[in-house]
Amino acid sequence: MGEEAKKRGFSIKSHPKLIATKPLGILERTVDEQSQSLFITEDLIHQGDIYIMFEGKRMTYHYEDEETFRMAISQINEFLLREGYSKMDEWLKRPYYKREDIIFVRNNYDKVTIDKNENWLIITIQKYSRDGYPFFKEHNILYIIYRSYQMKNAAIIEKNN
Helix, strand or coil, rough: CHHHHHHHHCCEECCCCCCCCEEEEEEEECCCCCCEEEEEECCCCCCCCCEEEECCCEEEHHHHHHHHHHHHHHHHHHHHHHHHHHHHHHHHHHCCCCHHHHHHHHHHCEEEEEECCCCCCEEEEEEEEEECCCCHHHHHHHHHHHHHHCCCCEEEEECCC
């Protein structure tokens, strides 16, 4: 498992035992400001269970002895080789807001609110002129719409008067 993870840019770390769990290995990588991690964890409450959390689901593997422990780790490795690593690689290709995008919005707008309303993402943007009147720059609004489109979110731009 370690060699394949390292080929894909992951470092492997460990962590001390906690009250209810014992992290067996933590795979971590950062690519273009995006961090990913995968925890391989032993459940200390349910003896003989090792699990990973992947796509919000807990995938549990059971062991009884040293041989079945190795088999459980091998099953996790097979899952990662079969689909886990490729999905994590695909997630890196998703558009995301980089630090420069966040700084751009923070520095260029006096008031930005982002709210979720059912299936919509509502972005309200307001910038004030020196004399206190709100105004909007067309290219900046288009930039926000473009970034929202990249994120595959719907954006409703409201001009506050």
